[in-house]
Amino acid sequence: MSDKTYAPSAAFSVAAHADKATYEKMYAESIADPDAFWGEHGKRIDWIKPYTEVSNTNFELGSVNINWYADGTLNVAANCIDRHLATRGDQTAIIFEPDSPDAPAQHITYKQLHENVCRLANVFKSQGVTKGDRVVLYMPMIPEAAYAMLACARIGAVHSIVFAGFSPDALANRINGSAAKLVITADEAPRGGRNTALKSNADAALLHCNDKVKCLVVKHTGGQTTWTEGRDIDVKAEMATASADCAPEEMNAEDPLFVLYTSGSTGQPKGVVHSSGGYLVYAAMTHQYTFDYHDGDVFWCTADVGWVTGHSYIIYGPLANGATTVMFEGVPTYPDAGRFWAICEKHKVNQFYTAPTAIRALMAHGNAPVEKYDLSSLKLLGTVGEPINPEAWNWYNDVVGKGKCPIVDTWWQTETGGHLLTPLPGATATKPGSATLPFFGIAPVVLDATSGEEIHETEAEGVLCFKTSWPGQMRTVFGDHERFEKTYFSDYKGYYFAGDGCRRDADGYYWITGRVDDVINVSGHRMGTAEVESALVAHAHVAEAAVVGFPHPIKGQGIYAYVTLMNGIEPTDELRKDLEKWVRTEIGPIAKPDIIQWAPGLPKTRSGKIMRRILRKIAEDDYGSLGDTSTLADPGVVDELISTRIELK
Numbered sequence: 001m002s003d004k005t006y007a008p009s010a011a012f013s014v015a016a017h018a019d020k021a022t023y024e025k026m027y028a029e030s031i032a033d034p035d036a037f038w039g040e041h042g043k044r045i046d047w048i049k050p051y052t053e054v055s056n057t058n059f060e061l062g063s064v065n066i067n068w069y070a071d072g073t074l075n076v077a078a079n080c081i082d083r084h085l086a087t088r089g090d091q092t093a094i095i096f097e098p099d100s101p102d103a104p105a106q107h108i109t110y111k112q113l114h115e116n117v118c119r120l121a122n123v124f125k126s127q128g129v130t131k132g133d134r135v136v137l138y139m140p141m142i143p144e145a146a147y148a149m150l151a152c153a154r155i156g157a158v159h160s161i162v163f164a165g166f167s168p169d170a171l172a173n174r175i176n177g178s179a180a181k182l183v184i185t186a187d188e189a190p191r192g193g194r195n196t197a198l199k200s201n202a203d204a205a206l207l208h209c210n211d212k213v214k215c216l217v218v219k220h221t222g223g224q225t226t227w228t229e230g231r232d233i234d235v236k237a238e239m240a241t242a243s244a245d246c247a248p249e250e251m252n253a254e255d256p257l258f259v260l261y262t263s264g265s266t267g268q269p270k271g272v273v274h275s276s277g278g279y280l281v282y283a284a285m286t287h288q289y290t291f292d293y294h295d296g297d298v299f300w301c302t303a304d305v306g307w308v309t310g311h312s313y314i315i316y317g318p319l320a321n322g323a324t325t326v327m328f329e330g331v332p333t334y335p336d337a338g339r340f341w342a343i344c345e346k347h348k349v350n351q352f353y354t355a356p357t358a359i360r361a362l363m364a365h366g367n368a369p370v371e372k373y374d375l376s377s378l379k380l381l382g383t384v385g386e387p388i389n390p391e392a393w394n395w396y397n398d399v400v401g402k403g404k405c406p407i408v409d410t411w412w413q414t415e416t417g418g419h420l421l422t423p424l425p426g427a428t429a430t431k432p433g434s435a436t437l438p439f440f441g442i443a444p445v446v447l448d449a450t451s452g453e454e455i456h457e458t459e460a461e462g463v464l465c466f467k468t469s470w471p472g473q474m475r476t477v478f479g480d481h482e483r484f485e486k487t488y489f490s491d492y493k494g495y496y497f498a499g500d501g502c503r504r505d506a507d508g509y510y511w512i513t514g515r516v517d518d519v520i521n522v523s524g525h526r527m528g529t530a531e532v533e534s535a536l537v538a539h540a541h542v543a544e545a546a547v548v549g550f551p552h553p554i555k556g557q558g559i560y561a562y563v564t565l566m567n568g569i570e571p572t573d574e575l576r577k578d579l580e581k582w583v584r585t586e587i588g589p590i591a592k593p594d595i596i597q598w599a600p601g602l603p604k605t606r607s608g609k610i611m612r613r614i615l616r617k618i619a620e621d622d623y624g625s626l627g628d629t630s631t632l633a634d635p636g637v638v639d640e641l642i643s644t645r646i647e648l649k
């Protein structure tokens with residue numbers, strides 16, 4: 001951690017949406033009278049029927065209820081497209097940069113976006129999708145993914161995007177979990193010069209789904225796919241003949257816009273439900289203020305639309321603001337480690353937003369791939385997904401930003417819809433590694449982890465919670481409101497509990513110390529250790545498994561799995577490879593363990609509970625602080641695991 005501060009330059013502050021005084025004034029107003037504040041800022045989007053009430057929220061366990069702008073009506077797609085047509089119909093809405101640097105980029109104007117979204121919306125309708133139905137997207141990062149999201153929003157269907165790196169099993173679970181009527185996918189997803197056969201994954205998934213589920217296929221690469229007549233539909237062919245007019249559906253502010261599955265500390269991933277009105281207001285407002293977005297700027301968020309960052313900051317926030325947003329199909333290191341910077345130069349990107357894991361990976365290639373390109377268009381840099389180590393922060397600042405671009409380290413979650421802790425670039429002096437201060441309307445508190453008492457001193461260390469609601473907050477867990485309450489409101493009564501630990505320094509700045517639950521953050525991807533464990537124990541040779549995170553130089557955290565084999569099964573390298581492959585097919589490549597250690601036994605309490613604290617320490621190579629092991633049923637297990645511990649190669 002570093003306490004060096006970087007104040008915004010006077011020139012940046014003067015031109016910014018908020019300088020320090022403005023931030024402080026607006027923040028104070030937002031906390032003193034949230035309804036007045038959000039009542040005013042809710043007007044930044046277009047309402048069909050204006051709201052008369054602003055917030056109606058309750059964090060009390062048993063009656064958790066979150067409503068914003070509840071009597072207003074709107075259409076999200078109309079806000080992201082139609083309302084810009086008169087003033088910026090010919091402006092580029094989306095710049096699509098394909099995986100291959102040799103393929104031409106596409107510039108899609110707001111007019112073209114309108115036409116494509118309407119056509120696809122009509123295709124959805126012709127397949128029987130109506131208001132409230134769920135549509136699953138399993139898509140590469142191509143314009144059709146954006147069209148599909150907005151087409152759902154236009155007709156009031158609820159999209160649920162499954163990251164294209166997930167396996168057929170994971171896809172089937174999510175199709176079934178949300179009882180989707182339709183899946184939209186592509187033949188293949190090119191990434192880093194290699195094509196993933198998305199459609200064949202979808203075929204495999206659909207074997208486990210209701211046979212009424214339709215499969216819309218974007219013929220993107222033209223790669224061969226098998227075709228099931230009556231179920232599979234060629235999207236581009238249908239769009240070509242569909243009408244380019246589709247009236248937007250009038251939706252209630254609280255109608256769900258999307259479901260997005262995310263990992264928690266227990267059980268299978270849960271469907272996070274976001275609203276239409278409050279979510280859009282919050283995504284748009286954070287996009288404008290956090291990135292200091294101005295008309296005419298080119299904004300690039302490198303996330304995938306399969307994650308919440310892609311939802312809020314590739315699609316909804318930027319398009320609601322009439323921005324030009326970049327969508328990149330590929331990876332940072334293809335064809336070489338200069339690709340990000342080549343794209344920044346080519347499209348004159350003004351704001352660039354990525355994850356610390358990407359920064360660390362690129363940093364490892366040295367400065368030359370950055371210095372080859374003209375990055376003078378860059379005005380601001382952002383990060384998200386995990387704590388950024390000061391070394392990576394400094395490299396980002398010095399080598400990419402040439403010391404001239406403010407860095408916004410944005411802390412938020414799938415559940416929060418948008419940034420909660422973040423610098424505002426014209427207002428906040430930054431400190432490398434700190435997500436700094438709350439956004440407007442956000443009331444963070446630090447609680448003592450054991451007593452649950454709020455720590456009122458400025459300097460504090462404990463768990464991060466929030467006292468009051470904000471418009472972008474998730475509304476419920478799909479189909480399971482009780483799980484919503486239990487997950488977020490039961491550990492610390494009356495607060496929203498984020499699952500992260502934090503420290504607040506003498507300046508009131510927040511420093512995230514990582515998850516305090518059994519969630520790990522691998523390359524900025526959220527993973528429940530329980531999910532990986534249940535995949536491992538589903539293997540015929542595995543008796544028991546315990547999974548923990550450990551510090552990884554590039555990924556932030558890696559996956560360390562302790563595996564106990566069935567009696568009589570030999571631990572071999574071949575079996576280890578087989579287990580890695582097994583997890584890839586059960587969940588997806590992002591869940592593949594970095595290390596599998598054979599464990600003849602696991603440290604357990606006398607009541608049989610696995611002591612993960614100890615396993616974490618062993619994985620972290622930190623035995624000095626193993627703590628009390630006297631409550632273990634068999635303390636000898638620990639020595640055995642220490643002596644057979646495996647180093648990351």
Ligand code: WTA
Nearest residue numbers: 384385386387409410411412413414512526
């Ligand atoms: C972590 C991603 C430190 C955190 C938007 C959180 C961060 C989880 C930061 C949510 C940050 C996200 N600094 N940690 N700037 N941003 N996190 O749902 O642990 O994929 O709880 O949302 O990522 O991950 P999720």
